Amino acid sequence: MSRRSGILEFAVLGLLRESPxxxxxxxxxxxxxxxxxxxFSYGSLYPCLKTLVQRGWLIEEPSSPPEADLEREARSAALAGRRAKIVYRLTADGKEHLEELLCQTGPDAWEDEHFRVRFAFFGQTSRDVRMRVLEGRRSRxxxxLAKMRASxxxxRERLDDYTLELQRHGLESVExxxxxxxxxxxxERTGRGRGATSPDPSDDTA
Amino acid sequence: MSRRSGILEFAVLGLLRESPxxxxxxxxxxxxxxxxxxxFSYGSLYPCLKTLVQRGWLIEEPSSPPEADLEREARSAALAGRRAKIVYRLTADGKEHLEELLCQTGPDAWEDEHFRVRFAFFGQTSRDVRMRVLEGRRSRxxxxLAKMRASxxxxRERLDDYTLELQRHGLESVExxxxxxxxxxxxERTGRGRGATSPDPSDDTA
DNA sequence: GTTAGCATGTAAGGAGTTACATGATTTT
DNA sequence: AAAATCATGTAACTCCTTACATGCTAAC
Structure with a gap:
């Protein structure tokens, strides 16, 4: 089971959706x-990539350079023990999983970090998902706010001025x-023109 | 060695300075x-308290209830295997250590969480320490800001509108x-009246 | 030819969480 | 007498960081 919040995983999948x-x-x-x-550090990124591969959400590909320097690549890549770039690509399963993550409505889904990642990948989501995320975050x-105001x-009387000022500033930030x-x-509601309704017309995860 | 950032430790010491x-x-x-x-959860608090005791910054005291119900306490506390409240009190060493933490100028000292804790305990610090902390935070x-603006x-052209909006909002928050x-x-500079210059007139950690 | 940046990884550990386990006391 | 809340703890786990280790490749 395990909760698997994993901001990093989420972010990696999101970025790899744009391109390997x-x-x-x-x-x-x-x-x-x-x-x-x-x-994030490499110390967390590389292990994360490995587990994503193990789960079948990513595949490793030998680096295929865009063009031009094919000779140089061939020269070196031919050598067996050569350390080559490993390019990661999202699989169909990975895409499906990402889609689920983007639509998720769990209790953790609206926390600061989690929300930011989702927002950063709004370009890849449909408008109704965007609306749900924005509204979810707002109600969260x-x-x-209610808790802060109550507290x-x-x-009010028992706290010193500094603690009070801190809380006041926190409250204003949230407002x-x-x-x-x-x-x-x-x-989003008024259209605003450039809003893509679907992220990718050629998209059907299988 | 070990960096020992430990927001929790810091906060515990700060709160216990006010009262056991x-x-x-x-x-x-x-x-x-x-x-x-x-x-914070108990799962982190209790172990933390133990290590603070081990380092000599806190001492455990059997709970001495304010008054009145001495009989009830006696009745039950007399029994050997009884689970009593454990009241924690800051030692002289603990006070000294807290003082160091409050004055610290390390690189981590201005990060979000760390700063908030320091600010929350401003009531216990002298004005020049407060000034240094505020200015340190500001320059951090x-x-x-410089990094964000550069980035x-x-x-600007390579990012989609949502990512851009996220960064813009982040920038504004920091500003x-x-x-x-x-x-x-x-x-702080203009006095502003109610600023205590020293936290506690009867204070000399020994 | 040496620094700087590209590229990939591992081992150990830090700072906390969740879920569990236990029992006392107060309220209903 | 049941339920809520006070009170203290532990074990296992999560997610990430630091520090290390390695080697290639471009720029100066």
């Missing part, structure tokens, strides 16, 4: 697309994110 | 004072926190 890549490149993309908030934040009201979500939801 | 407490209560306070952002965020400029810090720093 090898580990090193993957990590760079990971740390620019999402990396403003979180940086609203629960949080503030309960403890701000809710406003942001409201704008995004409105934006 | 037992585990259960500690956890509740942990999850209201700081818990808006982070919730400014580094982050945005570099990749907002910088403004908040600016206000706090200004506030």
């Amino acid at each position: 890549m090898h580990g090193y490149e993957l990590r760079k993309r990971l740390n620019t697309s999402l990396g403003v908030f979180r940086a 934040l609203e629960e949080r 503030l009201a309960r403890t 701000r994110e809710v406003r942001w979500l409201n704008e995004l939801i409105e934006s | 407490m037992h585990g259960y209560e500690l956890r509740k306070r942990l999850n209201t004072s700081l818990g808006v952002f982070r919730a 965020l400014e580094e982050r 945005l400029a570099r990749t 907002r926190e910088v403004r908040w810090l600016n206000e706090l720093i200004e506030s």
Whole structure:
């Protein structure tokens, strides 16, 4: 069983859906697309790739360079013991699994990190999924707001000014994110033109 | 050696500085004072308390109830195998260690969680420490801003609208926190009245 | 010809969580 | 007397990091 939250796994699958890549490149993309908030190390990435292969969600391919330097590649790749780039590609099963992850409605699905990853891959999701995710996140934040306000009201007198200021600032941050979500939801609702309804017309996972 | 970042350890020491407490209560306070952002479980708290005792930063005391129900306590505590509340109190060494933690200028010291804990215990620190922490945090965020802006400029065309929007929102959040810090720093600088210069007049860790 | 960056990995460990196990006390 | 909540703990696990180890390839 095991919960398997795994932000990293999710992010890897999402990035590989756009195009196959090898580990090193993957990590760079990971740390620019999402990396403003979180940086991953090779020590977690490579083992993660291996387990994803084991589960059949990825396949390893020998690096097939775009063109041109075929001789150089041949020269070196011919040698048996050569360390070559390993390019990872999403399998049909992997695509299916990613789709499930993107649609997921579990309790963890709206937490900060998890939400950010889903948002980062919105370009690959349909509008109704986007709407559900945005609304899910918003209601999650609203629960949080309620708790924070209650807690503030309960403890207002017992806390020192600094703790209070911290809570006040935290509250405002959450309120701000809710406003942001409201704008995004409105934006999705009114069409806003460039919204692709389906991520990929030639997509049917089998 | 070992880095020993340990938000939990830090928070426990900080809370116990205010007053001795037992585990259960500690956890509740942990999850209201700081818990808006982070919730800790008993599974991490109790082992943590044990190691802090081992290092000599805390001592366990048999629960001495405030008053009144001495008979009831006596009746039950007299029995050898009885499970009593364990109240934890900060030792002199513990106080010293906490002081060091609060003044720390290491690279991890300005990260989100770490900063929040320090801020939550500002009531126990002197103004110059507060200033250093606020300014340290600010310059940390400014580094982050620089990176984010550079990354945005570099990749603006290659990213889809959603990823871009995510980064834009992230950037704004950080800018907002910088403004908040600016206000706090200004506030500290101009005195602002209620700022205690030293946390506790009767304090000399020995 | 040496630094810098590309590329892949492993071993050990840190910091916490979940799920479980136990029992006392207070409320209903 | 049942249920809630107070109170303390442990074992196994998760997810990730640090530090190390290796070697290629481009640039200076």
